Amino acid sequence: MKRVCVGLVGCGTVGxxxxxxxxxxxxxxxARVGTEIHLKRxxxxxxxxxxxxxxKKGVFVExxxxxxxxxxxxxxxxxxxxxxxxxxxxxxxxxxxxxxxxANKALLAAxxxxxxxxxxxxxxxxxxxASVGGCMPVIKTLRESLVANRIQSMIGILxxxxxxxxxxxxxxxxxxPEALAQAQAQGYxxxxxxxxxxxxxxxxxxxxxxxxxxxxxINLKDIYVEGISGITPLDIAFARQFGxxxxxxxxxxxxxxRVEARIHPTMIxxxxxxxxxxxxxxxxxxTGDRVGDLMLYGYGAGMMPTASAVVADVVDLARNxxxxxxxxxxxxxxxxxxxxxxxxxxxxxDIHTYYYFRFSALDQPGVLSKIAGVLGKHGxxxxxxxxxxxxxxxxxxxxxxxxxxxxxxxxxALSEIGAMEVVDAAPVLIRIEEEVPQS
Amino acid sequence: MKRVCVGLVGCGTVGxxxxxxxxxxxxxxxARVGTEIHLKRxxxxxxxxxxxxxxKKGVFVExxxxxxxxxxxxxxxxxxxxxxxxxxxxxxxxxxxxxxxxANKALLAAxxxxxxxxxxxxxxxxxxxASVGGCMPVIKTLRESLVANRIQSMIGILxxxxxxxxxxxxxxxxxxPEALAQAQAQGYxxxxxxxxxxxxxxxxxxxxxxxxxxxxxINLKDIYVEGISGITPLDIAFARQFGxxxxxxxxxxxxxxRVEARIHPTMIxxxxxxxxxxxxxxxxxxTGDRVGDLMLYGYGAGMMPTASAVVADVVDLARNxxxxxxxxxxxxxxxxxxxxxxxxxxxxxDIHTYYYFRFSALDQPGVLSKIAGVLGKHGxxxxxxxxxxxxxxxxxxxxxxxxxxxxxxxxxALSEIGAMEVVDAAPVLIRIEEEVPQS
Numbered sequence: 001m002k003r004v005c006v007g008l009v010g011c012g013t014v015g016x017x018x019x020x021x022x023x024x025x026x027x028x029x030x031a032r033v034g035t036e037i038h039l040k041r042x043x044x045x046x047x048x049x050x051x052x053x054x055x056k057k058g059v060f061v062e063x064x065x066x067x068x069x070x071x072x073x074x075x076x077x078x079x080x081x082x083x084x085x086x087x088x089x090x091x092x093x094x095x096x097x098x099x100x101x102x103a104n105k106a107l108l109a110a111x112x113x114x115x116x117x118x119x120x121x122x123x124x125x126x127x128x129x130a131s132v133g134g135c136m137p138v139i140k141t142l143r144e145s146l147v148a149n150r151i152q153s154m155i156g157i158l159x160x161x162x163x164x165x166x167x168x169x170x171x172x173x174x175x176x177p178e179a180l181a182q183a184q185a186q187g188y189x190x191x192x193x194x195x196x197x198x199x200x201x202x203x204x205x206x207x208x209x210x211x212x213x214x215x216x217x218i219n220l221k222d223i224y225v226e227g228i229s230g231i232t233p234l235d236i237a238f239a240r241q242f243g244x245x246x247x248x249x250x251x252x253x254x255x256x257x258r259v260e261a262r263i264h265p266t267m268i269x270x271x272x273x274x275x276x277x278x279x280x281x282x283x284x285x286x287t288g289d290r291v292g293d294l295m296l297y298g299y300g301a302g303m304m305p306t307a308s309a310v311v312a313d314v315v316d317l318a319r320n321x322x323x324x325x326x327x328x329x330x331x332x333x334x335x336x337x338x339x340x341x342x343x344x345x346x347x348x349x350d351i352h353t354y355y356y357f358r359f360s361a362l363d364q365p366g367v368l369s370k371i372a373g374v375l376g377k378h379g380x381x382x383x384x385x386x387x388x389x390x391x392x393x394x395x396x397x398x399x400x401x402x403x404x405x406x407x408x409x410x411x412x413a414l415s416e417i418g419a420m421e422v423v424d425a426a427p428v429l430i431r432i433e434e435e436v437p438q439s
Numbered sequence: 440m441k442r443v444c445v446g447l448v449g450c451g452t453v454g455x456x457x458x459x460x461x462x463x464x465x466x467x468x469x470a471r472v473g474t475e476i477h478l479k480r481x482x483x484x485x486x487x488x489x490x491x492x493x494x495k496k497g498v499f500v501e502x503x504x505x506x507x508x509x510x511x512x513x514x515x516x517x518x519x520x521x522x523x524x525x526x527x528x529x530x531x532x533x534x535x536x537x538x539x540x541x542a543n544k545a546l547l548a549a550x551x552x553x554x555x556x557x558x559x560x561x562x563x564x565x566x567x568x569a570s571v572g573g574c575m576p577v578i579k580t581l582r583e584s585l586v587a588n589r590i591q592s593m594i595g596i597l598x599x600x601x602x603x604x605x606x607x608x609x610x611x612x613x614x615x616p617e618a619l620a621q622a623q624a625q626g627y628x629x630x631x632x633x634x635x636x637x638x639x640x641x642x643x644x645x646x647x648x649x650x651x652x653x654x655x656x657i658n659l660k661d662i663y664v665e666g667i668s669g670i671t672p673l674d675i676a677f678a679r680q681f682g683x684x685x686x687x688x689x690x691x692x693x694x695x696x697r698v699e700a701r702i703h704p705t706m707i708x709x710x711x712x713x714x715x716x717x718x719x720x721x722x723x724x725x726t727g728d729r730v731g732d733l734m735l736y737g738y739g740a741g742m743m744p745t746a747s748a749v750v751a752d753v754v755d756l757a758r759n760x761x762x763x764x765x766x767x768x769x770x771x772x773x774x775x776x777x778x779x780x781x782x783x784x785x786x787x788x789d790i791h792t793y794y795y796f797r798f799s800a801l802d803q804p805g806v807l808s809k810i811a812g813v814l815g816k817h818g819x820x821x822x823x824x825x826x827x828x829x830x831x832x833x834x835x836x837x838x839x840x841x842x843x844x845x846x847x848x849x850x851x852a853l854s855e856i857g858a859m860e861v862v863d864a865a866p867v868l869i870r871i872e873e874e875v876p877q878s
Contacts, residue, residue, distance in 0.1 A: 017729075021587045021729060025587055025588075025589070025728075025729075028587075028589060029586065029587065031654060031774050031775055031778040032586050032770070032773060032774055032775065032778075033586070033775075034770070034775045129584070134730075135584075135727075135729075135730035135731070135733055136733065137576065137579070137580050137583075137584035140576070140579065140580075140583065140584055141576050141579075144576075144579065144751060144754070144755060145568070145574075145576035145579055145748070145751050146747070146751070147468065147471050147472070147750070147751050147754045148460045148464055148467075148468065148746075148747045148750035148751060148754070149464075149747055150464070150467060215470060273712075273715055273716070273736065276712055276715040277712070288574075288747065289464075290456075290460060290464075290574075290743045290744065290746065290747040291573075291574035291737060291738065291743070291744045291747045292574070292737070292738050292743075292744060293736075293737065293738075294574055294575065294735075294736065294737035294738075295734070295735070295736035295737065296733075296734070296735060296736075297712065297732075297733065297734035297735075297736070298730060298731070298732065298733035298734065299730060299731050299732075299733075304729045304730070304731075305729065305730045305731060307587075307729065308585070308587045308588055308727065308729040308730045309584070311586070311587035312583060312584050312585070312586050312587060315583070315586045315587070316583060319768050319769060320762075320764065320768075322768075323759075323764040323765045323767075323768040324763060324764060324765050325759065325762040325763060325764035325765075325768065326762045326763050326764075328762075329758050329759075329761075329762040329764065330758060331471070331473070334471060335470050335471055336470055336471065336472075336473045339470040339471075
């Protein structure tokens with residue numbers, strides 16, 4: 001084969017990065033692949049944007065269908081994003097017998113099962129390394145490097161925006177809105193940051209990873225999601241006093257016939273390596289029955305780190321074509337199609353974990369005993385109680401750390417405590433993950 | 440294809456782990472690969488060792504050639520180690536048209552160029568993920584995930600034994616021999632620990648990684664190697680005062696037409712993620728022109744983590760066979776054969792880095808000025824001087840941190856200073872790596 005022709009639909013930030021790598025690092029790619037990866041067509045509705053690239057005449061087109069319908073193009077790179085035209089283009093490319101590379105986590109999390117079924121039916125590959133963790137080779141590690149392992153758990157920082165914000169709050173003691181504004185000023189957060197800071201982007205990623213790790217269908221809707229907008233410098237300061245760092249974690253656990261899949265701010269021991277992961281980066285700790293703990297760390301977003309992962313997928317597919325490999329050399333969702341189960345996700349009320357509570361209580365005798373009484377009634381065992389800090393409007397913060405407790409008991413107790421007259425604000429709850437590996 | 444037949448030569452610790460994974464996780468592997476990976480023959484001269492495995496009759500044989508000559512066996516796993524019979528068996532398997540999986544870093548570092556040439560000539564794959572970093576997918580990451588990147592540098596902790604020992608010295612302030620004894624008691628160090636503690640094992644790994652990262656021939660002999668047996672609790676304590684952690688690092692840098700490749704104890708800022716990597720584990724920080732910094736972390740040794748990587752290679756090769764891929768889908772040394780250069784390694788005397796010196800000097804006026812004078816004469820600029828700690832036999836430790844300096848100037852200056860009458864012990868030198876990414 002003289003060269004492998006690829007087409008790109010969507011030339012925004014990451015798409016531009018992909019085009020630049022394919023053009024600028026062309027000789028490096030050829031030295032490794034042995035054959036030219038030829039970017040034949042690039043489609044974007046925005047003709048005028050300066051991308052710092054000089055495309056040859058005829059390469060840049062307005063109509064994405066010119067790309068997905070081009071018979072010479074073997075691999076289509078979808079960089080449009082969203083669940084509308086991106087999905088239509090992917091399906092059209094698949095039906096045209098083309099392999100597809102995408103970074104579209106929202107689409108895969110919501111409609112991945114149908115897309116992978118279509119790819120399987122049409123005998124093409126749908127590659128998606130860049131959809132989770134940017135340049136971290138998460139997908140390849142799960143599908144290939146850990147193939148001999150039952151994955152027992154995955155605990156990760158999968159949103160750089162949230163990690164940047166939490167790092168700022170931790171280091172500077174500033175409130176969430178100020179840290180968010182810093183993230184926006186630095187280009188780490190969008191003008192509308194909801195998808196990131198409320199945890200939905202992280203949930204998209206965990207939905208994809210859980211399918212690969214546990215051999216289950218992609219199931220976004222059952223993932224519990226809680227973001228970081230309620231995190232205060234006060235709670236982070238308390239966490240540090242107890243030797244914890246607060247991170248927005250994606251937590252996925254394999255319970256055999258069920259899985260846990262949840263996104264929420266979490267206290268983890270500062271001796272854990274994930275605690276040392278600061279700023280706008282990602283990290284994922286995987287635990288397998290054979291490897292023990294394995295961690296990946298890197299830039300989870302940004303033009304070039306994401307584009308690097310996209311090009312790695314393109315090369316993987318090109319190598320299949322060049323070596324005469326049939327498609328689906330590695331199954332899309334890591335398991336053979338007939339071995340994928342519909343494993344249920346444990347409802348958040350049924351999980352058992354450790355908790356940090358902060359109550360804003362009137363500074364009166366007997367208050368602690370009343371709070372403790374409610375917790376005891378609901379079967380929640382207290383590990384330690386801390387009454388610290390100065391009085392604010394007659395209230396003092398009462399902080400408690402629990403032993404292992406069930407979430408629905410905790411919710412019932414906190415609802416009862418929140419309604420008490422001696423408690424003058426909604427109780428704060430942050431889950432603690434003690435089962436992370438220690439360094 | 441009904442099943443893929445594999446044969447194992449060498450059933451020691453890791454070999455036993457490989458056999459156990461192939462047998463115990465057989466149904467998991469089948470769910471992912473779609474076909475049985477059949478362990479047809481296992482050869483070891485030690486018949487009587489209890490491996491906790493019940494092999495079917497006829498599987499276990501004494502003669503390794505029964506494995507490499509078996510026409511039904513498509514993939515041979517070499518787990519003998521060493522450079523004698525292991526090499527003969529690998530070459531025989533290659534000539535028999537079989538793909539080979541090995542973890543034999545010493546053999547690859549010393550004779551890999553010839554082995555990869557033989558594999559290329561015979562049109563078979565030689566896979567070696569387990570040779571570097573145990574379960575960390577280092578080889579796959581360099582050959583596949585970072586294919587779009589010029590690798591600029593690699594800085595890694597690649598020997599768990601050394602990292603365990605340095606962690607013990609750092610945390611407990613005990614001398615090297617005591618920390619080594621602890622490592623031996625814990626099973627982290629061999630009875631003869633030379634290969635590990637003197638840095639040679641780390642050098643084997645860097646020789647392999649440098650070839651993959653920079654497109655050069657494997658070149659072990661030009662790597663500078665210095666181990667950790669001379670590291671004292673006193674120097675580690677000083678390092679901590681300056682905000683540094685001491686690690687045995689493999690440092691590989693791409694200078695374009697030359698590379699740096701060196702193994703030595705190194706001070707790195709404690710804000711770097713590698714500083715937080717404690718105990719008998721490995722970690723590698725890779726820097727690419729597109730991804731920026733990417734880190735892998737995991738168990739670099741041990742029966743199961745290493746066996747997991749071996750089985751991942753077996754599955755990779757089995758997937759080639761099952762999908763009809765021609766061999767050498769990914770080039771063995773990451774670059775196409777005709778694109779591999781003989782890049783020279785910079786001699787240690789020519790490197791420029793930062794230094795920590797400790798002199799044991801008589802407590803007399805004018806000593807500091809004499810030492811500083813010699814350094815100045817050799818063009819070494821001092822960043823800070825610290826005269827701390829109590830007098831021992833009339834001497835005091837004088838510690839200096841330098842600006843960027845050239846190693847051969849440092850060596851000349853230290854030799855001159857060591858010969859001074861006011862200095863009563865050989866000067867201590869530890870290199871400082873400031874260019875590691877900060878978290």
